[in-house]
Amino acid sequence: MPEIEIWGGLECTVARIRDSYVDQTVLNGHEHRLDDLDRFAALGIRRIRYPVLWERVAPDGVCDWAWTDARMVRLRALGLAPIVTLLHHGSGPRHTGLLDPGFAAGLADFAARAAERYPWVEDWTPINEPLTTARFSGLYGHWYPHARDEAGFLRMLVHEVEAMRLAMAAIRRVNPAARFVHTEDLTRVHATPPAAPAAAFQNHRRWLGLDLLTGRVAPSHFFWPRLRAAGLAEAVERFAAAPCPPDVLGFNHYLSSERFLDHRVERYHPLPWTHDGSERHVDVEAASVLAEGAAGIESLLREAWERYRLPLAVTEVHTGSTRDEQLRWLYEIWRAAHRLAADGIDVRAVTAWALLGSYDWHRLLTHCVGYYEPGPFDVRSPTPRATALAGLVRAMAGGAEVDHPVLDAPGAWHRADRFLWRPVRACPFTPADRAPAWCKPPSEARRLLIVGSTGTLGRAFARVCARRALAYRLVGRSEMDIADAASVHAALVRHRPWAVINAAGYVRVDDAETDAGRCRRENADGPAVLAAACAERGIPLVGFSSDLVFDGAKGAPYVESDAPAPLNVYGKSKAAAERAITGLEHGLAIRTSAFFGPWDEHNFIAVALRCLGQGRPFRAAEDVTVSPTYVPDLVNTALDLLIDGERGVWHLANAGAVTWAGLAREAARRAGLDPALVEGVPAADLGWTARRPARSVLASERGRIMPALDDALGAHFALWHEEAVRQAPVPLPDAAE
Incomplete structure (x- = not known):
């Protein structure tokens, strides 16, 4: 035959x-x-x-x-x-x-x-x-x-x-x-x-x-x-x-x-x-x-x-x-x-x-x-x-021989x-x-190691990996301190991951100005230690950076090849992390923008809607333009890139640009609230300690693989209902009467 x-x-x-x-x-x-x-x-x-x-x-x-x-x-x-x-x-x-x-x-x-x-x-x-x-x-x-x-x-x-x-x-x-x-x-x-x-x-x-x-x-x-x-x-x-x-x-x-x-x-x-x-x-x-x-x-x-x-x-x-x-x-x-x-x-x-x-x-x-x-x-x-x-x-x-961990x-x-x-x-x-014969019991499946058990991004990766049947271990600092080489070594030996996703880090942009040492440890030193350990073992590493590595002076969306020029401590720490990750043969550094999504109560849209839902005015910057990023899109696309074996810097942000005030108004409209309660003000009136770029919109010269912001907002509000349905227990099957 x-x-x-x-x-x-x-x-x-x-x-x-x-x-x-x-x-x-x-x-x-x-x-x-x-x-x-x-x-x-x-x-x-x-x-x-x-x-x-x-x-x-x-x-x-x-x-x-x-x-x-x-x-x-x-x-x-x-x-x-x-x-x-x-x-x-x-x-x-x-x-x-x-x-x-x-x-x-x-x-x-x-x-x-x-x-x-x-x-x-x-x-x-x-x-x-x-x-x-x-x-x-x-x-x-x-x-x-x-x-x-x-x-x-x-x-x-x-x-x-x-x-x-x-x-x-x-x-x-x-x-x-x-x-x-x-x-x-x-x-x-x-x-x-x-x-x-x-x-x-x-x-x-x-x-x-x-x-x-x-x-x-x-x-x-x-x-x-x-x-x-x-x-x-x-x-x-x-x-x-x-x-x-x-x-x-x-x-x-x-x-x-x-x-x-x-x-x-x-x-x-x-x-x-x-x-x-x-x-x-x-x-x-x-x-x-x-x-x-x-x-x-x-x-x-x-x-x-x-x-x-x-x-x-x-x-x-x-x-x-x-x-x-x-x-x-x-x-x-x-x-x-x-x-x-x-x-x-x-x-x-x-x-x-x-x-x-x-x-x-x-x-x-x-x-x-x-x-x-x-x-x-x-x-x-x-x-x-x-x-x-x-x-x-x-x-x-x-x-x-075909062998990939996702199989x-x-x-x-x-x-x-x-x-x-x-x-x-x-x-x-x-x-x-029944599962195909080549599949492994869940306890034996090769795992991803996700760092950041208490953060929005780490928990989102765990949630999405579970839906995609990607075996994972979500760890926090008590189990692996990424700035401690011995701790990192022990965790990698214990879990034997096929890839590591570092979703941990210092996220308080304004506090970083007076807490620079801790910010550098979590955002720069830790990723460097983790990168070195992954390089030694040939383990792919995914890390996350920010639009705040740029100063906003370009006047057009930033792409991957644009040189970082951070204005604040947080941005400088992220730029340092990028250098460590991209030095790896299998290192993927993902730049993204401010998150929004259905799985945390502290993102910009959630905070705005809580305020507006109480009938109170909400103040947001009218002179700062960003490309907000929908967390499910970010996580799913990042996982696809990891599986594809991509490396270097990638920009992952939903396609589009909006001011913070404009985003709050659009969220209000989609939630059935009054957008007139959103007060657009200059960023200088918001009491920010750290300098921020006036325009940090991200685009990609490597691939336009993220959905448009309008689609992301639609998915965000639709998912509220879908999540409620999915979390209900799966009932026993009926007979086909």
């Missing part, structure tokens, strides 16, 4: 939304970066799903190959074999569409031209996810031509199947050895008994595209009466007489692929319900509610193998989550593929999808707001930045905190929710 390969894939959707197009190749910047291909090849992948899209090459019917030629030449030179996609969630150029009777012939003509131009290409995907595209365009109306009926859906799917058949025939006239690599979402729908008929219907429908391609749809087929009623019997009979089975069945699988239908719609308020011609029900992600967990990719691939007995590949592996969860998801599917192969199932590849990430898929491209999910590369940097996923792909491609814990889809709704036991217990 062939060795399982690791492939790569570029999210390249060109989706038509009414008269506009959403083009992922433009959004992710690959449009203008030929050298992306060198980055991909350096991962060690052998093949790449790559676009030669009909809409892009021939938007008006005339082919312009210039852009594609340059990339195909480079791919060939790099030895990176393309799996060419001709249509990716699209409907073709503007003159056609999925309901157009001429659609299939049009795509076949384009396929012939592409094959003639690139006769050396072996692998072709004429249409990515045809069934899913027909559903979103024909049943749900999300994409052009925005139909919302079964007849439209079925007609679109039949047109797509005809197009794939004709396209492969045209390609094989040029290259008889060309392989048909078909891709489709792999799902299963679970349900409560009253919603079971709807689930059964959807579980039949998920195979319809492949059944049509492989000639399995005959009068005895579940969908035959519906296809005949839609006037499509003749085409279906033609497919059955001359099947076009794929050479490789590629399945795309996401956490959202498996669904659960529940007739008890009131349990899921305010989610909308549907009826699909049967009992009304709510449709949610299976992993978010099923006590047993979702069936998982291994079970679904076995089902596909038993049905079709054709070579399999997983052609999209991605989850839009934190870096640790992304690593767990890819690694789990990689291991599942090997278990299947060991059982004699012909699995050819697993694909690291969205090499450059993807935009706005959280809303199915229907509402584009620039929401980005990184992949092996993060395009929010001046040049795409390799993430920890790139390292995992490189290891798998090279046959190296000691199971993914969120296996953990009890995955439930968004009251859990339901829908079937006899199965082991689907």
Whole structure:
């Protein structure tokens, strides 16, 4: 049996939304970066799903190959074999569409031209996810031509199947050895008994595209009466007489692929319900509610193998989550593929999808707001930045042993905190929710050492690490005094951390002016001792600095390469800490600004709202401009950077600039209080002892990876309610009545 390969894939959707197009190749910047291909090849992948899209090459019917030629030449030179996609969630150029009777012939003509131009290409995907595209365009109306009926859906799917058949025939006239690599979402729908008929219907429908391609749809087929009623019997009979089975069945699988239908719609308020011609029900992600967990990719691939007995590949592996969860998801599917192969199932590849990430898929491209999910590369940097996923792909491609501390814990889809709704036991217990075999018991998992048990930041790291299943030990000065080399040595020996996060420090900016010795000990001397100990042991270290290392004279946002020029004792101590941390091979110094967040009562917003909530005026500086930092964003992003192996100085502050008075007014508005009670005053009237820069706004030249301040404020106020819900005990699961 062939060795399982690791492939790569570029999210390249060109989706038509009414008269506009959403083009992922433009959004992710690959449009203008030929050298992306060198980055991909350096991962060690052998093949790449790559676009030669009909809409892009021939938007008006005339082919312009210039852009594609340059990339195909480079791919060939790099030895990176393309799996060419001709249509990716699209409907073709503007003159056609999925309901157009001429659609299939049009795509076949384009396929012939592409094959003639690139006769050396072996692998072709004429249409990515045809069934899913027909559903979103024909049943749900999300994409052009925005139909919302079964007849439209079925007609679109039949047109797509005809197009794939004709396209492969045209390609094989040029290259008889060309392989048909078909891709489709792999799902299963679970349900409560009253919603079971709807689930059964959807579980039949998920195979319809492949059944049509492989000639399995005959009068005895579940969908035959519906296809005949839609006037499509003749085409279906033609497919059955001359099947076009794929050479490789590629399945795309996401956490959202498996669904659960529940007739008890009131349990899921305010989610909308549907009826699909049967009992009304709510449709949610299976992993978010099923006590047993979702069936998982291994079970679904076995089902596909038993049905079709054709070579399999997983052609999209991605989850839009934190870096640790992304690593767990890819690694789990990689291991599942090997278990299947060991059982004699012909699995050819697993694909690291969205090499450059993807935009706005959280809303199915229907509402584009620039929401980005990184992949092996993060395009929010001046040049795409390799993430920890790139390292995992490189290891798998090279046959190296995969070992990262975050893999000691199971993914969120296996953990009890995955439930968004009251859990339901829908079937006899199965082991689907057990942790994968390679995970370690919590007591044995490799740990982060977080320094600062009494501070806002240290406690926030502990909270977020717990949510992300990152094992940690939170210590205070009594357990490890970072300015005492012997104490640091003892703690590192005792806890054997894989990384250290120093979230401790002296934070009273004004008091530091008269307490300089203590400030220096905690903020400069201690980090230097800790850095030396980490350097000796090769342990990555994360430390935190401040916007107060700058004097505010720049007149523009400060970036990482700007030289510190602190105005006060506190700022000088932080600048000294930066020098110690960045001297390490694995040292990461994060500059940030004043915190706000939901987990402490002493941050600026909390203090302001308490005062305003009592109807009292609140005084704040009108002439000091900052970039406030939302603690959950800061902590999550810092952890991602640590896992990625980043080093040096990074600026992490929410994108935006506001005066302290302006921030208080905005907080008042969002809290339903009177912003007129905020009194904007000069900083000189506030009695500050330490000098502060008038403008210490932070930006980043290394990567714009923090959310905007407006989004952070929205999340902050929404999280108040969410925290109350999360802290309630998880109830025992109900039966699926």
